[in-house]
Amino acid sequence: MPFGKMGASTPITTDAIWNLLKQIPDPEVPAINIVELGVVRDVIFSEDGSGVEVVMTPTYSGCPAMKVMEDDVKEKLSAEGLEVKIKIIYKPAWTTDWMSEETKAKLKAYGISPPPKLTFEHLHPLSSVKNAEVMCPFCDSKNTTLTSQFGSTACKALHFCDNCHQPFELFKCH
Numbered sequence: 001m002p003f004g005k006m007g008a009s010t011p012i013t014t015d016a017i018w019n020l021l022k023q024i025p026d027p028e029v030p031a032i033n034i035v036e037l038g039v040v041r042d043v044i045f046s047e048d049g050s051g052v053e054v055v056m057t058p059t060y061s062g063c064p065a066m067k068v069m070e071d072d073v074k075e076k077l078s079a080e081g082l083e084v085k086i087k088i089i090y091k092p093a094w095t096t097d098w099m100s101e102e103t104k105a106k107l108k109a110y111g112i113s114p115p116p117k118l119t120f121e122h123l124h125p126l127s128s129v130k131n132a133e134v135m136c137p138f139c140d141s142k143n144t145t146l147t148s149q150f151g152s153t154a155c156k157a158l159h160f161c162d163n164c165h166q167p168f169e170l171f172k173c174h
């Protein structure tokens, strides 16, 4: 694989890198991209501009989708002739607060309840998200019941809406 193959053409900008990263969908929720998900923390060029380091934070440690996202980033940016390095940082830990309101609205449109605002209670290891605060993405009712801690992926929990009687997934990673 050719590394650092930068022609005399205009050098790629940081903005261009971010725009490329925005073309990579979240492998678990294709409705949003990895930048919207908030896992991309920083883009740093090497001094000679031939390489780029992408700083990423997994949604939770051991998230199986992270490897897919890393590979997608490498593939996407390598195609631009850049040498790509991925740096994984765990602190500060990923939080759903890194998702914009717009992103949360996209999740909702996809039929996944956006993560509720976290409180101290949620962060307590013995506590699970309180059902009363989980809103149904279809009818906005908070009258919902947790049916399984694990939905289609470890990142999502299954809930059932007692108001419109539809099951839905909650994006639960904190």
Ligand SMILES: [Zn+2]
Pocket: 136, 137, 138, 139, 140, 141, 161, 162, 163, 164, 165, 166
């Ligand atoms: Zn409902």
